[in-house]
Amino acid sequence: MTSKENLTKVWDKYYEKSKKNYILKDDNFFKLEIQAISDQISFYIKKNKRPLKILELGSGSGYLASIICTKIFKKSQYHYLGVDFSQQGINKANKRKIKNCSFIQSDFLDFFSRTKENFDIIITQRSIMAIMNNTDEKKLLNLIRDHMKQNSVGIFSEVTIQAFKKLQTLHKKLGLEPIEKVWHSHHLDESFIKKIFSHSEMIDYSSTYWLITRVIYPYFEEPKHNSLIHSFASKLLQSGDYGMVKLFLVKK
Numbered sequence: 407m408t409s410k411e412n413l414t415k416v417w418d419k420y421y422e423k424s425k426k427n428y429i430l431k432d433d434n435f436f437k438l439e440i441q442a443i444s445d446q447i448s449f450y451i452k453k454n455k456r457p458l459k460i461l462e463l464g465s466g467s468g469y470l471a472s473i474i475c476t477k478i479f480k481k482s483q484y485h486y487l488g489v490d491f492s493q494q495g496i497n498k499a500n501k502r503k504i505k506n507c508s509f510i511q512s513d514f515l516d517f518f519s520r521t522k523e524n525f526d527i528i529i530t531q532r533s534i535m536a537i538m539n540n541t542d543e544k545k546l547l548n549l550i551r552d553h554m555k556q557n558s559v560g561i562f563s564e565v566t567i568q569a570f571k572k573l574q575t576l577h578k579k580l581g582l583e584p585i586e587k588v589w590h591s592h593h594l595d596e597s598f599i600k601k602i603f604s605h606s607e608m609i610d611y612s613s614t615y616w617l618i619t620r621v622i623y624p625y626f627e628e629p630k631h632n633s634l635i636h637s638f639a640s641k642l643l644q645s646g647d648y649g650m651v652k653l654f655l656v657k658k
């Protein structure tokens with residue numbers, strides 16, 4: 407069951423069921439991720455004081471959009487466009503009534519086939535990894551590059567094949583249960599980023615967090631969700647390269 411209709415149904419169900427503002431189970435990781443994305447956007451705004459066009463691919467329920475638009479852009483001139491194939495996600499996002507922000511229900515590839523617009527910032531939050539095959543993943547990355555301006559930035563927070571394998575290998579070595587891979591995630595191949603973009607940087611913003619919560623904690627006891635250990639780990643300096651989700655900064 408990997409057709410686009412089925413995938414859309416899976417996401418629709420998430421948004422229908424979820425009472426939370428967002429869908430992730432791991433609250434502390436989510437905060438680290440939002441902080442990492444926000445920091446990069448703030449940095450870009452400081453250097454580029456002009457009206458900005460931002461595109462978020464996979465805007466879901468509009469949670470990230472609401473944080474970025476209300477806390478980061480504040481008085482800057484901007485327009486934020488969110489694209490998602492889940493109508494349930496789009497409905498939730500529209501209900502937020504975020505200033506200077508609009509949402510379009512579309513598959514990513516279909517969206518790019520219809521638009522000629524270029525964007526200053528293109529953001530993804532675990533949505534490139536939801537593309538289910540290498541051909542479409544490469545196609546999407548090429549389209550993102552083609553819709554960037556010369557000094558645009560791409561900010562992608564994604565689980566990579568390489569990062570997943572690294573943690574999985576450590577689990578095996580320590581005799582821990584394998585990390586579960588959800589069937590509707592394909593994960594991002596880091597080598598595609600290097601090949602497709604002229605410049606790329608990878609930031610591991612949650613390595614300490616993953617090591618403590620996904621390796622050390624389950625080694626000693628049956629882990630619970632959102633425990634004190636998760637909260638503790640999120641407050642430490644994040645160093646090393648054990649994060650399963652990496653932040654990519656790319657240039658055209």
Ligand SMILES: C[S@@+](CC[C@H](N)C(=O)[O-])C[C@H]1O[C@@H](n2cnc3c(N)ncnc32)[C@H](O)[C@@H]1O
Binds near residue numbers: 469491492532533
């Ligand atoms: C982790 S969620 C992003 C959450 C979002 N940033 C938020 O704040 O709620 C990933 C999103 O990508 C969307 N998505 C995955 N594959 C897609 C595709 N091919 N076209 C359009 N949307 C897609 C899903 O519907 C989902 O909402």
